[in-house]
Amino acid sequence: MGLATFKGGVHPYEGKELSENKPVQVLQPKGEMVFPLSQHIGAPAKPLVAAGDQVLVGQKIGEPGGFISACVISSVSGTVKTIEPRLVANGSMVLSVIVENDGKYQTVEEFGKERDPKTLSKEEIRNLVKEAGVVGLGGAGFPSHVKLTPKDESKIDTVIVNGAECEPYLTSDYRMMLEEPESIIKGLTIILQLFENAKGVIAIESNKPEAIKLMTELVKDEPRITVCPLQTKYPQGGERTLIYAVTGRKINSTMLPADVGCMVDNVDTVISIYNAVAKNIPLIRRIITVTGDAITNPQNYNVRIGTSYEELIEASGGFRTEPSKVISGGPMMGQALFNLNIPITKTSSALTCLTKDEVAENMPTACIRCGRCVTVCPGNIVPQMLMEAAERSDMERFVKLNGMECCECGCCGYICPARRPLTQAFKEMRKEVQASRKKA
Secondary structure (H helix, E strand, C coil): CCCECCCCCECCCCCHHHCCCCCCEEECCCCCEEEECCCCCCCCCEECCCCCCEECECCEEEECCCCCCCCEECCCCEEEEEEEEEECCCCCEEEEEEEEECCCCCECCCCCCCCCHHHCCHHHHHHHHHHCCCECCCCCCCEHHHHCCCCCHHHCCEEEEEECCCCCCCCHHHHHHHHCHHHHHHHHHHHHHHCCCCEEEEEEECCCHHHHHHHHHHCCCCCCEEEEEECCCECCCCHHHHHHHHHCCCCCCCCCHHHHCEEEEEHHHHHHHHHHHHHCCCCCEEEEEEECCCECCCEEEEEECCCEHHHHHHHCCCECCCCCEEEECCCCCCEECCCCCCECCCCCCEEEEECCCHHHHCCCCCCCCCCHHHHHCCCCCCHHHHHHHHHCCCHHHHHHCCHHHCCCCCHHHHHCCCCCCHHHHHHHHHHHHHHHHHHC
16 A cells, blocks of 8 residues: 555655754743744734733733634743834734743743643643643644634544644654654544544654654554554645545635544644643743754754744854845745844744745746646646736636635745746735635
8 A cells, every 4th residue: 555645746855854863952042032922823812911020931921812813821931021013934013022031930830730631621621722822833823722622523533643744844843753752642642532533643754764663653552543654745744635645535725624524733733732731831832943054053942932033043053154045934835034033933843044045046937838837736726827817916717716725835836947936926816815805
């Protein structure tokens, strides 16, 4: 039987050898801490503190601002300096709580107190996840307590732990599978407590044989959990492509995974759920890969949320050579940065520092109608035709051509010999369509 996969996709240079054998190092912050009140999909959190207030590690400093929203928790102890807009990775200014770190890391009462998840009700588990500020750590940042509360929990039959980590250069999830595999399994067991009819599947790409071997050994006596090896291909870890690879079920942009009986959570999200429920530790840290050919010492870090990206670069020995591009995330789905004085948030995953900016070095030319974009598109749409609609700002045609099914994975732009900015154009068009629908 072959490895599970999907139709389409590409095989970009992986770059994982730079950091995959680097164990996670704990990095303590030095400067002030910046906690944006919007680090998740949905309404921003509402501040619970004011300038001059003393805060502790594990203290809630922002409460959910709506049904789809999440708590923001302080990762340090210290004094609130101010609440003001600060720059984040996507280039926008976001209202943030600024804390002067006192370096003492004093915690709230009962921080880290262990409890037995088996003694907890479903409502208690969901509430602990909510109070811990856990969101999807694969990049989307969807509040986990909302995801764990589908309309009909009895219809969830498959809970998938996303260990694909298909984005080039990133190795943080791989390191966690090697270093904290028990936490992943215990976290998945807690999720399965919420869904009696479900089985758990840990899905891992074949370029991580050590992780597959270790996880398979650890779940051999778990009747409800299996490991599913996946073909190494980008974007294997996308929610739609992963669900199809593991179950054969298809979803589109109007559906949720729960509509086909599935739930998907990233490796580190599952660990964070375990920490929240079993250890009373909220989401106050991220596992970050600092990598690329421009960085002196590529490394994986356990770093407190709110720390500046500049401190990560410094800890990695600075730049080996002047980078042409620094990306928050990986080269396929990440965002290019023009400033490193921005904070690590819940949705940060990596800093990729490259000596070559292939996008800037290759100017786009006219479409040569080779059709390569069609063959690699995992969404089964026709990027060439979508681009024509995008260039004319023809929203109606863009929607008719199933443009809203684009998952913005970047496969079409990657494979295009004319170097056309396909993904960027589709991203902008999708935003316009969504804004137009909201207005209507």
